[in-house]
Amino acid sequence: MISYALLMMAIGCFAGIAGAILGLGGGIILTPILTLLMGVNIKYAIGASIIAVIATSSGATIAYLRDEVLNLRVAMFLEIATTLGALSGALLTGVINPKYLYILFGLLLLFSGYNMIRKLITHNELLQRAKPDRLAAKFKLDSAYYDKQMMKRVDYQVEHIPGGLAVMYGAGIASGLLGIGSGAFKVIAMDTVMKMPLKASTSTSNLMMGVTAAASATVYFFNGSIKPQIAVPLALGILVGATIGSRVMQHLSARAIRMVFVPILLYIGIQMFMKGI
Amino acid sequence: MKKSNEPVNQEMADVEIIIGKILQLGVLISAAIMLIGLILLIVTQSTGYPAGIYPTDFTEIGKGLLSFKSYSIMMLGIFCLILTPILRVVVSIYSFYKEHDLLYVVITSIVLVILMISFVFGILR
Numbered sequence: 001m002i003s004y005a006l007l008m009m010a011i012g013c014f015a016g017i018a019g020a021i022l023g024l025g026g027g028i029i030l031t032p033i034l035t036l037l038m039g040v041n042i043k044y045a046i047g048a049s050i051i052a053v054i055a056t057s058s059g060a061t062i063a064y065l066r067d068e069v070l071n072l073r074v075a076m077f078l079e080i081a082t083t084l085g086a087l088s089g090a091l092l093t094g095v096i097n098p099k100y101l102y103i104l105f106g107l108l109l110l111f112s113g114y115n116m117i118r119k120l121i122t123h124n125e126l127l128q129r130a131k132p133d134r135l136a137a138k139f140k141l142d143s144a145y146y147d148k149q150m151m152k153r154v155d156y157q158v159e160h161i162p163g164g165l166a167v168m169y170g171a172g173i174a175s176g177l178l179g180i181g182s183g184a185f186k187v188i189a190m191d192t193v194m195k196m197p198l199k200a201s202t203s204t205s206n207l208m209m210g211v212t213a214a215a216s217a218t219v220y221f222f223n224g225s226i227k228p229q230i231a232v233p234l235a236l237g238i239l240v241g242a243t244i245g246s247r248v249m250q251h252l253s254a255r256a257i258r259m260v261f262v263p264i265l266l267y268i269g270i271q272m273f274m275k276g277i
Numbered sequence: 278m279k280k281s282n283e284p285v286n287q288e289m290a291d292v293e294i295i296i297g298k299i300l301q302l303g304v305l306i307s308a309a310i311m312l313i314g315l316i317l318l319i320v321t322q323s324t325g326y327p328a329g330i331y332p333t334d335f336t337e338i339g340k341g342l343l344s345f346k347s348y349s350i351m352m353l354g355i356f357c358l359i360l361t362p363i364l365r366v367v368v369s370i371y372s373f374y375k376e377h378d379l380l381y382v383v384i385t386s387i388v389l390v391i392l393m394i395s396f397v398f399g400i401l402r
Binding site: 001002005051054055057058059061062064072073076077079080083084086087090139140207210211213214215216217218219221222223224226227228229231232233235236239 | 297300301303304305308311312314315318319322324331333334348351352354355356358359360361362363365366369372378380381384385387388391392394395396398399400
């Protein structure tokens with residue numbers, strides 16, 4: 001009993017560190033570990049993953065009393081699209097063939113992977129617009145954060161707000177309909193589409209993930225998908241890991257984070273695409 | 278969203294610190310409940326329920342809590358953890374209100390309403 005709990009805590013700690021740095025939900029890391037290594041039934045693995053996403057998000061939230069990196073306005077603005085997407089996803093179950101969605105989202109991930117590689121090659125991390133985007137100005141989305149790795153304040157702009165909203169809506173549908181973590185799509189909407197800096201994107205994604213997951217968590221809680229002996233030690237480990245991860249993240253360079261992010265993105269993209277065909 | 282080298286309004290900074298503390302407290306409380314349940318499970322070697330059974334509704338969890346069953350304490354902790362992101366949204370509304378940013382009070386309230394709808398949807402399903 002003790003060794004099982006400790007093992008779950010260790011897995012959680014690892015997933016929490018990775019999730020907080022990359023702005024991804026725990027599902028991508030946890031579901032394969034739980035199902036393949038620990039022999040957990042997929043139903044309980046998904047339930048545990050939902051709790052893991054919330055734990056990652058909340059753990060990252062409490063790492064600092066005032067989080068200077070995440071953009072609360074962008075988070076709440078885009079969260080409208082995501083939660084609406086999640087609701088429509090739940091309602092669309094059985095109407096849309098998930099096959100096409102897997103292909104569509106798989107391609108989107110692959111395209112973003114390509115975009116991120118291009119950013120790595122061109123060293124072009126920050127958007128420089130002569131004039132601020134009209135919608136970004138209206139909704140006060142341009143912002144700044146203090147980068148602890150570069151030791152300077154980074155002022156940034158965002159653009160393509162409708163495109164960002166559209167991808168966020170899709171991210172919501174994906175999580176509501178396919179039950180997959182939408183963290184990757186959230187980072188894409190902010191980093192690739194809206195051109196927000198990567199560190200601001202991953203920490204904002206972290207906050208949003210928790211809110212989106214909380215919306216669907218009650219379904220899993222009351223239908224018995226959440227097993228306490230799996231979810232509790234896992235969540236405790238993740239809370240610790242995510243606190244560490246979000247502190248580590250602030251001291252990493254955006255390039256280093258991107259280099260880890262790209263292979264994971266391509267891996268999920270190929271996996272989703274293959275599910276569709 | 279705060280710009281660190283702008284002259285910071287002291288009242289606003291205080292509000293943010295208080296909000297940070299509320300959020301930390303919320304997460305720490307749910308973690309503490311989960312930890313108590315887990316320690317109880319390990320020490321007593323008893324889940325409080327027959328093998329493979331665990332409580333999944335409020336009445337069952339409430340009954341289990343009264344007789345100090347480890348699984349019901351653990352489920353209560355998980356439920357509190359599910360509530361923490363919602364707490365985040367609620368305090369954000371307050372924070373925008375303190376900043377006199379009515380546009381974002383409205384936007385964040387819309388998020389809260391959609392969240393509540395999905396929440397109730399989840400309980401009813």
